[in-house]
Amino acid sequence: MPLDLVTIPCLKDNYAFLIHDSASGATAVVDVPDAAPILAALQTRGWRLTDILITHHHDDHIAGVPALRDATGAKVWGAAADAHRLPPLDHALTEGDSVTIGAETGTVIDVSGHTMGHIAFHFPGSGLAFTADSLMAAGCGRLFEGTPDTMWASLSKLAALPPETLICSGHEYTASNIRFALSLEPGNPALISRASQVALAREDVRPTVPSTLSEELATNPFLRAALPELKAAVGMANASDAETFAEIRRRKDRF
Structure with a gap:
């Protein structure tokens, strides 16, 4: 169960x-x-x-x-x-260690970047990942301690989880994160749809987390830094994925 x-x-x-x-x-x-x-x-x-x-x-x-x-x-x-x-x-x-809750065993993932030493917990049997301030709903945490390379590596680990995984993140920042995402990809249909859903949820004072990883892959600019359309949107067509992520994070910090 x-x-x-x-x-x-x-x-x-x-x-x-x-x-x-x-x-x-x-x-x-x-x-x-x-x-x-x-x-x-x-x-x-x-x-x-x-x-x-x-x-x-x-x-x-x-x-x-x-x-x-x-x-x-x-x-x-x-x-x-x-x-x-x-x-x-x-x-x-440490990364790779196990945490057992009842009959289910979860795995520890090092997701340093927001802070160094930040960890996430993945419970594959239940399809749950607790990511706190690393991967967030439509966003990611500010880089208070880590580098862009460190955070991109952490997000890449989470992006590789099964797409149906529920991402349980630590804050109700989704609406503001989506406003920023739309500034980069105003024509993204999945993002436009998510914006409407989030607006309705917040009007009803309902949480917008957890979200599915598949939803994040379709709408979260920080997970999409490797895509040619995101690179083009931020003028980084020939940049590395980590460099593009860094530019997106800089823009969000100023947004």
Whole structure:
């Protein structure tokens, strides 16, 4: 049975995610911007939290970890490379390591770029990837610590996952990301359609995440940097994929 997924809005525009194995009762949360909404979601469903999975060290992803761990006794998993700036870890992870939640085993992917030591969690049996601020809905995170080459390599790993994978990213930035994407590809029919869908979702105060990887490949300019049409759109027809990505990221930073 696939893991149950619950998307939990936190703070102003963050998301945490619960994953639950109904057979064993094991339940994990990915990132903890704030403990209170996660505890409320657990109580509503009668679930017991067993594990806390951390993607990276920014406060809006870890601030609630101490309170949540104290309230639940859950074990904390995070990147070994980031351990010096994360809450104390029970399990320190590197790329390729496994994380088991009930009957399902996930794989750790190094997606450094937004920060160094940023990791993602891929649960292939359930078709879920928790990418936080690396690959985002119609965008990607700012490069606070990594280089464009590093981020492009990270995004390329995620782009190679099965296209039906649900990309569970960390923020409600989709509408602004799509406005930028349209500035590059105003005639992209998939992007035009997605813009309409996102506008309707936000009018109803519904989350626009998760999204499918196939949707991201069709509409997310940061995943499309290798395509001739995107290279042409930013005047980089003869540039490398990483150079084109860097130009797109620079434009987004100024948008």
